[in-house]
Amino acid sequence: LFARIVLIAGLLSAGAAPALAEDGYDLWMRYPATTIAPDSVSVRGDTPMLRVAAAEVRRALPAQAGAIVLARTAEVADLKLPTATLGDEGYLIRAVRLNGRPVTLVTGNTDRGVLYGAFALIRQRATGAAGDLTSAPRVKLRVLNHWDNLDGVVERGYAGRSLWDWWTLPDYKDPRYVDYARANASLGINGTVLNNVNAKAESLSPRYIAKAAALADIFRPYGIRVYLSARFSAPIELGGLKTADPLDPQVAAWWRAKADEIYRAIPDFGGFLVKANSEGQPGPRDYHRTHADGANMLAAAVAPHDGIVMWRAFVYADTDPDDRAKQAYTEFKPLDGRFAKNVIVQVKNGAIDFQPREPFHPLFGAMPKTPLMMEFQITKEYLGFATHLAYLGPLFAETLASDTFAKGAGSTVAKVVDGSLEGHTLTGIAGVANIGDDRDWTGSTFNQANWYAFGRMAWDPSLSAETVAREWAAQTFAPAAVAPAVAMMMGSREAVVDYTGALGLAHVMATGHHYGPGPWVSDLKRPEWNPVYYHKADKRGIGFDRTKSGSNAVAQYAPPVAAKFADPATTPPGELLWFHHVAWDRRMPSGRTLWADLVGHYDAGVAYVVGMRTRWDTVKPVVDAERWQKTASFLAVQQREAQWWRDASLAYWMSVNGLPLPAGVAPPP
Ligand code: GCW
Structure with a gap:
């Protein structure tokens, strides 16, 4: 009791303002x-x-x-x-x-x-x-995509359960919804898609429209519009129709009525986000219609209300088993110019799936008549979930700065996305949210920086990753911790690339959950589910030949880019194995063999994590105990797992190439 009285007295004497939360x-x-x-x-x-x-x-x-x-x-x-x-x-x-x-x-x-x-x-x-x-913002739609299911589970979410308590909405309005809106408004984020792109039709039922409307009311003063992911087959599931064929007048009428119903509840509803004909989701292709047919039908339903349709280009089916990276371009490029005015096609930063590093998606620059919006993944599905520290600012910046050469040198992805390259006014950037109901929102302190960086760079795609890191750190930590935190952050994403598989390797993670190494996996039903399909390592070499002698995916880029990627000598080393099958003993710009370089990268990744731990130790006196300890514990996990990635991967590569470890590298224990 005495201790409590002292505590209360202490709080009172500290003044009326609440203490800063250490959590x-x-x-x-x-x-x-x-x-x-x-x-x-x-x-x-x-x-x-x-x-x-x-x-x-x-x-x-x-x-x-x-x-x-x-x-x-x-x-x-x-x-x-x-x-x-x-x-x-x-x-x-x-x-x-x-x-x-x-x-x-x-x-x-x-x-x-x-x-x-x-x-x-x-x-x-x-x-x-x-x-x-x-x-002033350079991009019009700055939108979070929540992959939140109606049952509260967040797909690829590592920060607890969904913020949206569908059970108590619309009556109970958790004050946390306001804090969510404040945080987004502070960055200029002006839209949020509440539910998973793997959507349930029920999210468009009257019950859920009322719940979404309650959130929209809370977010409105903060400038945030609500959007919903729409399941393409909803007219069947909710409307009792026999078909969801986009050219069927009854289907179109059902969607028009549904849009009218939503706009009655949410007058400034933003529109729909759609994942169609990808990973088992229904879509227009089920009826032998195109993505444009599907998108335009929905666009017509929301057009009278000034709504838009964000139609995803992430189409992943078993249609192009020779190279999954080519699918989106193959399906969408021919549709350029066939989308309605209020449709924007949402394209992931790379052609596979949010890997630690991917070359920019070949659709950027390839559809001049169609507004394209960027989709980044803020949640770290392939970069160590919430436990590993990986600041994504450099990943965002690298993609945005990539030159598509669509209209000559300087035709950067940023200029495609901000509309300036082709004069589009409907422009957007989406980020798959890393937010859940954890006390710290994002599962770790440093993951907050990724939400922050997404918002800031969506507002201004030309901001440097370091500027943004510095800004965030200055608002997050005491002055003495800012420089060490920024130093940790700036190389952290590259470290993940290094210890998970550098030089353009991709999709070498464990199956399903995508956490930890799995380059040896080869027995999954579809060929392109298996890591061996992506690295193609054999006794001779490693990497995916995407040149003419292989899948020729390089041809999807503008000629100068295609030429650069077609030749291993001009391909940036960081993307080498993405485009080429390279001999283990090829001489690299470093003067070492490919094998020695690869091993060096694994080691560098582990060493970087060790360095982050040392830096973090130095700030212990100036960071509150709770945030310091959680980060310190996570860094210890990260070091252990970086070593696991390195050692398991090297053991596997050695079983394939029969090579010894280069001199100076310790063998896996
Ligand atoms: O990255 C993959 C994820 C899926 C996700 C899909 C997509 C929402 O593993 O969980 O589903 O991409 O982007 O649609």
């Missing part, structure tokens, strides 16, 4: 204990969005923040600010005089611009930056 619940919004006097922040206008913007600033900024005014540009027109470039989501932050008084003005052409400006001001102050700021 990571506050994400990068770890606001100071004593905040700005409420009347130092004034708002011109009164709307739900302006109210939450002001509330956030009041909550976030320290006492000495000075006077702050939030207002739409129309309210401060007399200042003649340069607001033309802000569009309807951008913001401007400036030191100005209003009514003779110096203030920091946060403005935008719309409430939404003001909201994003408010969060930008908070970020600016928290990261120690200063000065005027102008920014």
